[in-house]
Amino acid sequence: MVTIDERIATLEAKLKQEKARKQLTEARKRAAESKLKRSKDTRRKILVGAAILARVERNEWPEAQLLAILDASLTRDDDRTLFGLSVSSKAEGKDIRQYLAKQALAAMCEMPPC
Secondary structure (H helix, E strand, C coil), X not given: CCCHHHHHHHHHHHHHHHHHHHHHXXXXXXXXXXXXXXXXXXXXXHXXXXXXXXXXXXXXXXXHHHXXXXXXXXXXXXXXXXXXXXXXXXXXXXXXXHHHHHHHHHHHHCCCCC
């Protein structure tokens, strides 16, 4: 016959297992939500980039403004090379990059809507 202490120990072990299972399920759920969030963020960035590139290709937005924004924003050498920006340009002061980005954005705001 099983004693009450043995029964309590068995139930505590089962409770511990169920808590571990719950934690694992919650961790998987959080990971899936995080992956979905990153996926949506990436999609938004791609769509924004495609819209801007389409305007540049249709000459609705000056390419120089796009390059000024990219020059102010991109810091990795391989990213800068992808857009034909000089690698040494990133060594300029942060204030200059911010100024260029503000100028490009201000010019963009003055453009007529699509």
